[in-house]
Amino acid sequence: MLKLGNVFSGYGKMEVLHGIDLEVEKGEIVSVLGPNGAGKSTLLNTIFGIANILRGSITFNGRSIVGLKPNQITRIGIGYTPQISNVFPSMTVLENLEIGAYHRRDDIRGDLEEVFQLFPEIERRKHNLAKTLSGGERQMLAVARALMAKPKLLLLDEPTAGLAPKAASLLMKKILEIRERGITVLLVEQNVKRALDVSDRAYVLVGGRIVHSGSSEELKKEGRFERFFFGR
């Protein structure tokens, strides 16, 4: 579905990613793991046309998406929940979701229902401004906003950051539910165990290079790299 071939990218002249090869198949949950500053967010930004791509190819369903503007990438079916400032603070929850479905011409009421079913926590607050939400509710809203665009592939950047362990595992369950609706997920996570529990495959990104990849089961069994990179 999504395929990155030898991608070099960065911000301005600074190169952050040095030759990334990555593949996501339809229906998978793939996680990207790595320490702070490894370039995980940059990877997602590169896919979305926000970071500068210097070299390499990115294809989505066989079509190259290098050079497209972020709004065009949304239109061809990729959703993105950034790591920070991922809601519209002075708009209501409902309006946030409507903006998520901005490019769609069809009726969105059914999808609103569905999203509220998935995240009943935010339905209660649908007429409140997004800046009045708690951190966890905000993360859910951010994911819900991206879902409203009916993406085929969803990029999530640390959706569980700042959540209590219980809320985080709840959100992880929701990610599994999202997959059941036929949406492929590329997940960036800090918490290795949690990520490996939900994902099918994982890549380990360190210093802008992929140092390890494989199925989650294998990586979990190995358990070695965890200590190595994350000090656990």
Place this chain on the structure above:
Amino acid sequence: MITFDVIGFLLSWFTFFSIYAILSMSLNLEVGYAGMANFGKVAFYGIGAYVSAYVSMSIFLSLAGLNYPLYSLEATMAMVKLASQNPMLNVSVFILTLILAFLIAGAIGYVIMYPTLRVGPAFFGITVLSFGELLRIFLRHYEPTGATYGLTGIPHPFAWIEDVFVKNLLFTSVTLIILILLFLYAQRLVNSPLGRTMLAIREDEIAALCMGKDVPKVKGKVLFIGSGMAGIAGCILAYYIGSINPNIFVPTVTFDVWAMMILGGIGNNKGAIVGAGIITLVDRATAAINFVFPGLIIDPNFIRWMIIGLIIILVLLFKPAGLIPQTYTWTPAWKIVKPLEEKAKRRREKLLSPFKKISKWFLMGG
């Protein structure tokens, strides 16, 4: 046949150049170093001019025992006679008003800092712009300074010299000397700890606060110095053209100064001066065109202003750093580190040069 007076042209250019170079340097201190977008430069320029005109004329008239209102025709007539009598008086009044213009314009600049301190650059710009416009409206209605007609008969400091050429030459040299002194002062200022604090504020006000810098105080100081320098420029202008009125101090003057600073390079005193030189030259040239070919269908003045607008836009679009880009500050540490670093670099290059040669040779071969 109109003969073109080259020396007169140069003298008037140099004088206007000095005035505008002082203005653009002062603007550069505020915008380029401290990041405060002062759109009301003209206000302080005007304050300097009016203070000088008012004080000098009052002194002359009261010493002569005349009490005409300053704006009256009698006062103007009397000033013509009085101005050429006592060289000592002329020069000392000039120096006194220079200092007064600096202090009063500076103090007003300092006061402006208070209401605008808590708002961002956009609001600061609006407020100061409005202040300048308001001052002009006030002056247009203020009787003691002659309302719309302004004040005429400001005593030229060298009015006692018969020869017009020598008189102008002397005045121009004095303004150039003032410019050089202010330039040296500004250079010292921006390379001092205060200058570095200003840069820190420009880059990140919160970070500067967290470093324990008293940001309001520094901003106040910068505005005091910047406005004071504009006041000096206004003082020179008043003496040079001998008569001032509110319509000289329209907001467009501010934009002239902005164009000079942007053209020369923001955050660079030399750039500010170069920009002032170029634009005043264009300015004088259009004035000359106006004089040589009168009655053009489109006023060359308008074209000149359009060029100013275009310069601002084009420089921002294509050469945002200006003609002379900003360089690093000469801090004491730099002075020690820079030569060492350069030495190391040279050594490195010397060491590497054989390899480079070889690789080049290989590449050429391949």
Place this chain on the structure above:
Amino acid sequence: MPTITEFINTFWVGSIYFLSAVGLTISYRVTRVLNFAHINLMTIGAYTAVLLSLSSPVHVAFAIPVVFLVGGIFMMAVHFAVYSRLMELKATPLVLMISSMGVWIFVKFFLYGLLGYLQKAWKVEMYLAKPRLIVGGEIKVEGLTLSGDLFTALALATLAAIFLYVFFSRTKTGKALRAVADNPDLAEISGISHSRVMYITWFIAGGLASLSGMMWALFAHATPELGDTLILQLFAASVIGGLYSVPLTTVGAYTIAAAENIVIATLHETIGLEVSYRPFFAFFILLVVILVRPPLGAGGGLPYRFKVLRRLMRR
């Protein structure tokens, strides 16, 4: 006591200020450009109406859409030529503001030159003109003439207010504008084309401002300095709205109009204040607003405390 005329003028002038200031507010909010070229727009609107009605008077209902279009297209052209390029270079708001100043000067003197040329070529007075628009609906009550111009201004302001309210709260495009104002990067990620939103915003802001210029020309007359003479009032009204809120900008516009008409008439009678000190009120209101209720969110100010004020308050 202020007469009924002052009250009428308050609403009249206030509506004109509102039309223009609201454009300034929404354009700053969405595009982050403090647009000094906004001042040109009023002049452009006034002279579009003058030129339209040069040979024969035209009906105001015809002039309104034309003037709106001209202003809107002008602003879109400015965005295309200058702001969009600077935004691509990731220019800071300060740089954008300075560039808008360059546009302001350029256009102002371009208009001066053009009008001077037309004046010479066509032999008509241009530097002090009045659009000849046919405006019906004059009402006479008890010796008082309420002109159609007044009603047009009120109607335009009301319509603009209703339109903006519905546009921003109900329509998809309006919400997209708000989204861009709120979080431009996320809006782009959500599929909103940043550049399209910019053009729409400039179109609306430009159109409203040029309508306001036309109405001002009907109230007073058209001069090349028309916009420049109203800078203070416009910016003050927008600052009262924090360069953010449309309702507060409305309040600002009418407050300033009231100060300039009702308050000054009262003061003129009681203490003999010159009527020409009118602009001081706008500045005074501006100062009071940024001192008492500084718009901290917009423009990036810091909430300093004043030692002097605090010490005074403790006493």
